[in-house]
Amino acid sequence: MxxxxxxxxxxxxxxxxxxxxxxxxxxxxxxxxxxxxxxxxxxxxxxxxxxxxxxxxxxxxxxxxxxxxxxxxxxxxxxxxxKFGLAGGATGQKVRGIVACQGNTVCNHGLINCPEIAGIIDEKYFGSFAPKKFKVAVTGCPAACLKPQENDFGIMGTVKPKLVEENCVSCGLCVKTCKMGALFLEDEKLKLDLDKCSFCGECISACRKAAIKAEKVGYTVFVGGKVGRKPRPGTKVLELAAEAELFLLLEKTLAYYREFGLEGERFGALLDRLGFEKYREACLN
Ligand code: SF4
Ligand code: SF4
Ligand code: SF4
Incomplete structure (x- = not known):
């Protein structure tokens, strides 16, 4: 030998x-x-x-x-x-090191505690088997600095805004702040189009009259993203989800990958080979 x-x-x-x-x-x-x-x-x-x-x-x-x-x-x-709590990193067919921004622990735009979420995922899954590398990213808001759409499992903090009409003085500050064109004044009345909203929460921070509040803070999740020779953007599978829902989906997604993934096959390629519906039935119901 x-x-x-x-x-x-x-x-x-x-x-x-x-x-x-x-x-x-x-x-x-x-x-x-x-x-x-x-x-x-x-x-x-x-x-x-x-x-x-x-x-x-x-x-x-x-x-x-x-x-x-x-x-x-x-x-x-x-x-x-x-002596400093440092060990070797992951290579090969494994769950790789979890990347994260500082989220709401430091960043003014942060909506979730990214280091905490990354720590929980790391403790449970880091270095565990996957048919190919499995990359997880945690980003604090839709600015998406940690590129969740380019990871096998990308997590993004999001918030759903809600108008508090009685507080609004129609100053238009939030309209100027919104990069998505989701807020507009109609007959001097503020309107919100949730179909255009990216759930970034910038309007909530901008309003000085507390006329927009956070209705719900949650996790948006993309799966199957990758870059490299054959880039594939992640598919959005959860929006504004609760923490328990997020962790359950990660558990189910990894189990699905381990059961059906071929050796050397990235998760996005598995989704494309077997079809998204099969994954949805197994993991999103
Ligand atoms: S993703 Fe958002 S919270 Fe994270 S660093 Fe970028 S702006 Fe800040
Ligand atoms: S910034 Fe506040 S007060 Fe001004 S239009 Fe927007 S919601 Fe109304
Ligand atoms: S949450 Fe962001 S995208 Fe949605 S209305 Fe507010 S500023 Fe616009």
């Missing part, structure tokens, strides 16, 4: 990505939602100076890699990272 091969496979499984330079690896770390304690970041920088080439690579999915690490240093570097 070739033990070297087995060791390399194990290392790859723990986030050691073989480089084009022989016996050099780019060590990917498990980071959730782009959040990292400052002390952990210092430890990563120190590890790069000690075991790598003195620089780090920030990945497209909010992760960090330490390039030019040698296989023989793997145990030592894992031990040092472990």
């Amino acid at each position: 070739n033990t070297k091969k087995i060791d390399l496979a194990t290392l790859k499984n723990k986030g050691f990505l073989p480089q084009r330079q022989e016996n050099n690896f780019s060590m990917r770390l498990h980071i959730t939602g782009g959040r990292l304690e400052a002390e952990a970041l210092k430890a990563i920088a120190d590890a790069s100076l000690k075991y790598g080439a003195g620089h780090l690579h920030i990945t497209s999915r909010q992760g960090i890699e330490i390039p030019f690490v040698k296989a023989e240093d793997a145990d030592k570097i894992f031990e040092e990272m472990d």
Whole structure:
């Protein structure tokens, strides 16, 4: 039996990505939602100076890699990272690191607590099996900075506005704020066209008379999105859903993917192969 091969496979499984330079690896770390304690970041920088080439690579999915690490240093570097709660990242046929914006914990536009949602999903599913990579993004509002439509399972915070007519002075400020043309004045009376609304909530923040309130805050979900060689935009499957509904759909979606997905098939390709109706019947009823 070739033990070297087995060791390399194990290392790859723990986030050691073989480089084009022989016996050099780019060590990917498990980071959730782009959040990292400052002390952990210092430890990563120190590890790069000690075991790598003195620089780090920030990945497209909010992760960090330490390039030019040698296989023989793997145990030592894992031990040092472990002191700061850091482990190797995911590669291959797995649920990958969850990306998230800061949502309503920091951003003025945020409607949901993205780090919290990302943390719950990470704890339950990170690194678990999928027929191919399975990417999850959590974004705080329809500005969609974390591109939920480009992920296998994209989550977006949304809010349904409701007019409080008796408070409205028809100043038109919200009309100017709305980028979707969903608000307009008709005979000096404010009207809301929910068919045009993106559920961003900007009008609620803009109104100084409390004449628009949040009727419901919830989660909008896209499934089957991807970029790469054959881009496919995610299909919207939930709008303004409750948290329990969101987590149930994720559980059902992953179960469906594991049952019907072919090896190496992305979730969007599975939806296209078997038809959206089959997924709807299994997961959305
Ligand atoms: S998606 Fe919304 S909440 Fe998140 S960073 Fe962008 S603007 Fe802020
Ligand atoms: S900003 Fe407020 S008060 Fe002004 S038109 Fe809009 S809802 Fe009415
Ligand atoms: S929630 Fe956003 S899109 Fe909808 S009416 Fe208000 S500003 Fe316009």
